[in-house]
Amino acid sequence: MTIAEDKSTTTPSATGVDWTIEGIDESVVWRYFQTMNAADYEGTAALFAPTGALHPPFEEPIEGKEAIATYLKAEAKGMQLFPREGIAEALEEDQIQIQVKGKVQTSLFGVNVAWIFILNPEREILYAQIKLLASPQELLNLRR
Template identity: 55%
Template sequence: MTVIETTAIAGIVEPVIEAYFATLNAGQFEATADLFAVNGALHPPFESPVVGTEAIAAYLKAEAQGMTLYPRQGTKEPLENNRTQVNVTGKVQTPLFGVRVAWTFILQENHQIESVEVNLLASLAELANFQR
């Protein structure tokens, strides 16, 4: 069994959020996708939502290789229907560049991820320098 190193996020104590970052950083994309509800959605920057655990795992395998996520701080607030919104800011380092990022998680009552929206916090000048 692989030991997954977790990262403390100031202001947040939420095991599913910690597991999201830990499994992504370990390259365990199926484990990351399993944290989502069956019809959960990943909203990557500048792309259409990726819906469903299988689609999320496939997307992460294709797009998240070599990325390291550094969540730094967050806030948590209750929503209707026993859901919770968790906002986290930090940095993502790819093999080519690093960028500041904000993640907005919606958690269901059972602590599964209903959705996560990933937003780049880069300036227009910084974004202009990125090439896919």
């Protein structure tokens, strides 16, 4: 079952620019993007369940709030996230899976990205996976 498929919400980003995630109205997902764009990595990590995990591209999942905050402080500096659209699906045990597509911009490059969140019944992030939506050649070009 798909939920929230026709919803749209706009909120100001940390830089004062309005952006919309078409189809998503879960506040924890909004706070994820807001805290990331504000470089509030402790705030981002606080959105995760105590046993939550962040799965960045090309790496093993980082588990636990403290480890997530430490990882983000080292690896996410200067990134700006621009979510555009998403869908939410109800899962078993009152969990929700939310998929968001958008773009990440760094000082060196921009890349299309998909974020997959699984939220628990308390609406904490159990799992967040970041997938790069780029061809192998585009990924190789990022290394130059």
